[in-house]
Amino acid sequence: MYKKPKYPKGTRFTSFIMEDMLAIFIFLVVYFTGVFFFPEWIISGESEVPADPFNTPEHIKPEWYFLAAYQFLKIVPSEVGALILQAIAITVFIFLPFIDRSKEKRINKRPFFLFLVIYSIIIFVGLTIWGAQS
Numbered sequence: 108m109y110k111k112p113k114y115p116k117g118t119r120f121t122s123f124i125m126e127d128m129l130a131i132f133i134f135l136v137v138y139f140t141g142v143f144f145f146p147e148w149i150i151s152g153e154s155e156v157p158a159d160p161f162n163t164p165e166h167i168k169p170e171w172y173f174l175a176a177y178q179f180l181k182i183v184p185s186e187v188g189a190l191i192l193q194a195i196a197i198t199v200f201i202f203l204p205f206i207d208r209s210k211e212k213r214i215n216k217r218p219f220f221l222f223l224v225i226y227s228i229i230i231f232v233g234l235t236i237w238g239a240q241s
Contacts (some may be wrong), residue, residue: 125200165169175231178238 135168141148169177176193183189199206214221 168238171235174238175234178241179232181238181241 153177168174179193180186180189183192203220204221207217209216209217214224
């Protein structure tokens with residue numbers, strides 16, 4: 108039969124786990140009490156304005172890495188056309204290694220690829236700056 112071991116030099120590991128679980132439980136009780144019973148402490152008054160999907164406020168802007176796509180969506184009049192053009196551009200860049208199958212590895216010897224890389228960087232930086240300014 109299995110005998111329980113004695114721990115003369117210390118405490119069991121489960122006692123540490125129980126202490127941590129008690130602390131976590133107390134924290135969660137306090138946190139959820141604050142969230143569910145006193146939400147006005149956390150939520151501001153601006154968040155209670157109903158959303159309007161057809162009118163974006165002027166002060167809202169995406170992060171810098173989405174500014175180019177955001178500005179492109181503002182330039183092209185149709186959302187469907189803008190999304191299709193962006194999907195085509197992404198697809199071209201995904202399949203670019205399969206499209207440009209030259210044996211040369213140096214970018215100096217590949218003018219088409221060099222032109223596409225430089226042009227896309229200029230367009231991305233330009234749209235990002237334009238989106239940040241507008």
